[in-house]
Amino acid sequence: MHNLNLEELVAYFFHAQEGLEQGYQPVDFVRLIEDLGLESANALRHEIVGQLAGGRRLQVIQAELAA
Numbered sequence: 889m890h891n892l893n894l895e896e897l898v899a900y901f902f903h904a905q906e907g908l909e910q911g912y913q914p915v916d917f918v919r920l921i922e923d924l925g926l927e928s929a930n931a932l933r934h935e936i937v938g939q940l941a942g943g944r945r946l947q948v949i950q951a952e953l954a955a
Contacts, residue, residue, distance in 0.1 A: 891930040897921055904937040912946050920950050928953075 892900060901917040920936075921929040929936070932953060939949045 891927070892933075894918070894921060894926060897926070897929055897933065900933065901936060901940065905940045916946055920946060923950060924953055 898914050898917045898921065901920070902912070902914050905911055924932070936949060936953070940946075
């Protein structure tokens with residue numbers, strides 16, 4: 889799997905949350921990626937998208953992955 893740059897990864901996460909009532913803005917994903925680091929966010933992107941699809945709050949995902 890090839891790594892995405894920051895803009896691509898933000899778009900990937902942003903579009904993966906479609907259908908959520910309380911959608912997050914791209915800046916929310918920029919913060920998440922900056923906190924995790926680009927390499928880690930790329931490595932975990934499938935898990936992050938799965939959690940978003942399951943309705944997990946971004947702050948919870950961020951806290952769990954940063955620990």
